[in-house]
Amino acid sequence: MAYTLEHKTPKSVLNKGTGFLSGYSHSLNPYVGCSFGCSYCYVRRMPVATFRDQAWGTWVDAKDGAADVFRKELKRARNNGPVTIFMSSSTDPYQPAEAKAGITRSLLEAMANDPPDFLLVQTRSPLVKRDIDLLVRLGNRVRVSMTVETDREDVRRQFTPGTPAIEARLRTLKLLKEAGVPTQATIAPVLPCTDGFPRKLRPLVERICIDDYFMGDGSGGRRTRSLGIERLYGEMGLKEWYGPEAYRYVYDRFLETFPPEQVFISQQGFEP
Numbered sequence: 329m330a331y332t333l334e335h336k337t338p339k340s341v342l343n344k345g346t347g348f349l350s351g352y353s354h355s356l357n358p359y360v361g362c363s364f365g366c367s368y369c370y371v372r373r374m375p376v377a378t379f380r381d382q383a384w385g386t387w388v389d390a391k392d393g394a395a396d397v398f399r400k401e402l403k404r405a406r407n408n409g410p411v412t413i414f415m416s417s418s419t420d421p422y423q424p425a426e427a428k429a430g431i432t433r434s435l436l437e438a439m440a441n442d443p444p445d446f447l448l449v450q451t452r453s454p455l456v457k458r459d460i461d462l463l464v465r466l467g468n469r470v471r472v473s474m475t476v477e478t479d480r481e482d483v484r485r486q487f488t489p490g491t492p493a494i495e496a497r498l499r500t501l502k503l504l505k506e507a508g509v510p511t512q513a514t515i516a517p518v519l520p521c522t523d524g525f526p527r528k529l530r531p532l533v534e535r536i537c538i539d540d541y542f543m544g545d546g547s548g549g550r551r552t553r554s555l556g557i558e559r560l561y562g563e564m565g566l567k568e569w570y571g572p573e574a575y576r577y578v579y580d581r582f583l584e585t586f587p588p589e590q591v592f593i594s595q596q597g598f599e600p
């Protein structure tokens with residue numbers, strides 16, 4: 329998606345982990361805004377997006393100097409106990425702007441030199457492979473959670489046309505695994521998929537997280553409903569996939585291929 333990139337200098341980059349992220353001491357967003365512009369992105373309904381004139385997905389602010397601010401905040405945060413970081417909750421740290429701006433990489437460099445207790449990197453972008461050298465240095469203190477909501481390209485194009493192809497994400501999971509970086513595949517929000525989906529992920533990951541709008545959008549599905557997502561299902565003749573029970577069908581398919589201790593539901597799957 330075409331977007332404008334602006335550069336801002338943040339006063340602070342570590343936010344307290346609350347609500348869905350209460351298992352973390354902090355969340356960290358290297359950017360404000362996200363040019364992947366997913367149709368179902370609930371951030372569209374949050375103040376960060378509603379106070380802007382431009383449409384969600386068409387603007388991105390890079391937090392210049394974030395790594396310097398982070399180094400100082402990390403030292404202070406340690407005084408209050410273990411520092412566990414979720415990156416990112418309202419942007420994708422490896423969206424296209426990262427290839428130019430490098431904010432996420434600068435933060436990872438800071439973390440590789442002075443590791444937090446745990447870091448979860450939440451992304452849907454193959455660009456994360458660029459930073460394997462730094463992720464490896466974090467050892468078991470990091471997990472890369474790759475969003476793969478479906479194995480159907482037609483479904484991806486309908487719901488998130490501005491995002492990387494499914495195949496590229498699967499190849500990235502393979503590279504991360506070969507490098508020894510802990511990973512998980514995050515099927516969130518669960519979208520219509522084939523029954524063969526679990527078999528495609530089986531060689532790539534030992535941890536699956538399944539979530540949907542109704543458990544995971546922070547409002548019991550209300551935010552998603554207000555985005556009119558149901559219409560997209562209707563256009564594809566897939567309405568039976570829009571509902572609080574749909575995840576269960578996918579969960580059961582995954583349990584035929586993965587041991588139960590490797591398949592997590594909603595918030596549990598994102599915890600450190």
Ligand code: SF4
Nearest residue numbers: 362364365366369419
């Ligand atoms: S990648 Fe995440 S933050 Fe970005 S638009 Fe999609 S759902 Fe929203």
